[in-house]
Amino acid sequence: MLLQLFPLWAVLLSLLAYFVPGAFTSMSGAIIPLLTVIMLAMGLTLTTRDFANVAKSRKAMAVGVVLQFLIMPAAAWTVATLFGFGPELMIGTLLVGSVAGGTSSNVMCYLAKGDTALSISMTAASTIIGVFLTPVLASFFAGQSIDVPVQPMLMTLLQVVLVPVAIGVALNEFASKWICKIEGLFPYVSMFAILLIIAIVVALNAGKIATVGLIVAFAVILHNAIGLALGYGITALLGFDRKICRTIAFEVGLQNSGLATALALKFFTPTAALPGTLFSVWHNISGSLLAGYWSRKPIADDAK
Structure with missing residues (x-):
């Protein structure tokens, strides 16, 4: 239940950070370490078998990864240009489009009755x-x-x-019995870390959100929608079965926006981190809604 309410926690913590920014701005230096923790937690959920699965679904994997790094960067540039973003918001949006798929895609895929093994393999790759x-x-x-x-x-x-991912995979391989005992904690650790990253970025941008927040939110929603729609539509046109289409839709549309946020803060400005922050909140909402819809819709009905 706590994980399913991630969007709610994100909104509540964002409001707190907006109205009381001083509680979080001093923690800006913690963003990279927090992201490292997230990636370590991801690695601890993966095994070498997940990477070996690439060979079993080579065509789907290849198409999915190509679409991931073709659709989302191109869509990011198109959306940022359409909304007339300046350099800061432009690079922030491009970073969201250029990073890998987010780990939340694996959960959404499972709920939507997609190919979870393929989803995990695609996220890893x-x-x-x-x-x-x-x-x-x-x-x-x-x-x-x-x-x-x-x-x-x-x-x-x-x-x-x-x-961190390599260390996590290695630990999972050589200490799997111990890791299995605590693996239920990893999603909560990741959720807490990403929530704190969101709060820090909102606090750092508290003065600008009132003026640019709404337009960035619209851009983020459009960017995410393009990824989900084309991820599904193109794979359907290529003749993949609908289970794989659902899987690739999530892999393309749901980004590792926490990473985009961290990179924006490290190499650019707090404003550049705003698209990644809003994407982190929104893609969990849109992904949950789509997963809920598909979970009630038999795979065969997708073709109708």
Whole structure:
């Protein structure tokens, strides 16, 4: 129940941070460590078998990952341009579009009766690939107008994503009996960490949310909708069964926005972190609503 109410906790904590920003602004230096904890928790839920599953669903995996790193960055640039975003909000939106899929996609996929094994494998694969692609994509779509520090960002991603995930997978492999006893805590640890990141960013942007918050929220909703719709629609047109279509829709539409937020704060400004913060809240709401709808709709009905 606590996990299912994540959007509610996010909204309540965001309101607290907005009205009492001083309680959170001093914790801005904790964002990278918090994200490292999230990625370690993710790694602890993965095994080498999850990566081995890539070979069993090569076509679906390939299409899903290509769509992940094609649709979302392009949609981010399109949406940011459409809404006339300046450099700060532009790069923040591009970072949301350029990161890997979020771990919440695995839960949503399970609830929606998708292919959970494929979802986990895609999240794992896109997380590793994103370490190298995220800074390159953000730089490519930002063009000459925004200086994106590709090499420093790559090093940060290696340290904050690749290393914690690898440690988590290794611990899960060699100490699985011990990990199994506490694995139920990992989602709560991740939820607490992302909620705190959201609160910190809201606090840092308390003065600007009143003027740009609503327009950024609309952009985030549109960006997320494009990812979900095209993730499902393109895979359906390619002839995949509807179970896989549902899975890839979540993998494409739900981003690791916590990572985008952390990168925006480290390399740019608090304002650049606003799109990632709002995306973190919204994609859990939209994902939950879509998962609830699909959970009541038989797979065969999707084709009607």
